[in-house]
Amino acid sequence: MPLDYGxxxxxxxxxxxxxxxxxxxxxxGAILALNATYHRGVExxxxxxxxxxxxxxxxxxxxxxxxxxxxERTTDYDGVILARQFGHVMCRDVDTRGGxxxxxxxxxxxxxxxxxxxxxxxxxxxxxxxxxRLATVSVGRDRAACALGxxxxxxxxxxx
Numbered sequence: 206m207p208l209d210y211g212x213x214x215x216x217x218x219x220x221x222x223x224x225x226x227x228x229x230x231x232x233x234g235a236i237l238a239l240n241a242t243y244h245r246g247v248e249x250x251x252x253x254x255x256x257x258x259x260x261x262x263x264x265x266x267x268x269x270x271x272x273x274x275x276x277e278r279t280t281d282y283d284g285v286i287l288a289r290q291f292g293h294v295m296c297r298d299v300d301t302r303g304g305x306x307x308x309x310x311x312x313x314x315x316x317x318x319x320x321x322x323x324x325x326x327x328x329x330x331x332x333x334x335x336x337x338r339l340a341t342v343s344v345g346r347d348r349a350a351c352a353l354g355x356x357x358x359x360x361x362x363x364x365x
Contacts, residue, residue: 244300252341252356253299253312260332260340260351263320268331273320283311285344286324291336292317295357299343314357315340323349 248254268274277288282296293316298309315321317337323330325344332351334340339355 241300245302248299252314252354253297255341255352255354257341257352257354260321260334260353262351263331263333265329265331267333268320268322271320273322277322280313282313284325285311286322287313287342288322288324289315289318289320291319293357294318301345310343310345312341312343314355315342316357321351323351325349 245254273290276290278290279286279288280294280296281287283298287294287296294313296311296313299312301308301310315334316339318334318340319336321332321334321340321342323332323342323344326347330349330351332340332342334351334353338353339357340351340353341355342349342351344350
């Protein structure tokens with residue numbers, strides 16, 4: 206016995222709903238892509254994202270033997286401990302590549318650090334960019350990376 210009480214009608218389709226949702230989803234995707242591209246361009250222009258050569262990495266023993274640990278100046282940014290001997294530091298949350306602006310990671314620029322210790326998630330990383338050199342440290346989910354160069358100096362704030 207049919208359950209339609211004797212009334213037979215056409216099945217309803219959701220074609221109109223799909224015709225409205227697809228252009229809306231495409232528009233939202235385009236806006237997110239343009240926003241992520243814009244932010245990436247600004248961060249590159251300000252020196253937060255760079256393609257400089259990597260900083261020389263050193264071991265913990267070398268870091269301690271050279272006396273860097275005794276002269277540390279530390280900064281805590283988003284739970285990441287950044288230690289340097291000299292100079293200044295400026296940090297910012299930078300959009301993670303492929304995150305469409307929904308995920309960020311900390312990036313710090315140093316003016317003249319000599320050596321850098323990055324401590325996060327229970328591990329330490331050590332870099333020796335040298336005195337008088339600019340360095341940019343990027344802290345991802347599982348590792349820290351250091352590149353020579355940056356835009357931040359004592360007389361120039363790249364965010365202005």
